[in-house]
Amino acid sequence: MSLIELQHINYRYPLTSDLTIKDLSLKVEPGEVLGVIGSNGSGKTTVCNIMRGFIPAFYKGELEGKVIFEDKPLDTSNLGRLAQKIGYAFQNPFTQITGVKYTVYDEIGYGLENLSVPREEANEKVEQVIKLLNLEKIRNQNPYDLSGGQKQMVALASVIVLDPELIILDEPTSQLDPSSTLAVYNIVKNLKKQGKTIIIVDHKVDLLAQVCDEIAVIQDGQLVVKGETHHVFSDEKVVAAGGQIPEVSAFYLKKYPKSKQVPVTVDEAYEMLKEAKA
């Protein structure tokens, strides 16, 4: 059974003439980490919004097709409650800051407060996440006074603290420096070990390839290809659709252009080149 499934989704934003999403079907299995790539404007964020229920609950427009979550049509009647099941870190962390809390600590705890989690339990969870994301230094700061990167980390913390079944991260490292970017990817690796189902939209394919079981490529609102990471990055449709492939995969494909499976890490490349020569 899939955790979430999109079935033949068509979607048009209000006041637009063309479909943004076109007959898109996609399944995500429990415990899977799915990377979503594609050029700017291809529809990645829109797909995330449909999975999180913001479309049609918040953005109107015309939506056709079905979203099945945990074997039932996605219930978008209470988006606050749905946050407990589906966590979503927005591409723009400014959107995520609630504006009603004056410290990072309270901001992270806001979702738990809304769900009436007992205070002691909530405090414990917030402390754990602050430690995990290394936010001790900014815990008493006003969320609005933070840098873009710090806001992004707080937004991520606000999602993780709710411990949702499905975590959707829309370009979670777009504002982060290289070391914070790596820290976020390490956190994703840990969440994966805990069995979480995660969808990550990112242009940083080298990092994405290291954590994702599968990659989906979207072009012009359509799903071009979805499959196991090492296979997808050997598929010429990815580059033709405006998607990038990891540097190490590109290097291997230059040497072995007909490969149906490519390495996505330097270690894998080393092993595969060794085998190819043997």
Ligand SMILES: Nc1ncnc2c1ncn2[C@@H]1O[C@H](COP(=O)(O)OP(=O)(O)OP(=O)(O)O)[C@@H](O)[C@H]1O
């Ligand atoms: N609220 C909206 N109303 C009308 N059109 C929209 C709206 N939001 C997005 N679009 C359009 O839908 C298309 C897909 O946008 P979307 O943000 O989903 O793409 P994306 O792949 O996430 O892009 P990026 O990589 O730049 O974040 C774009 O053409 C965009 O202009």
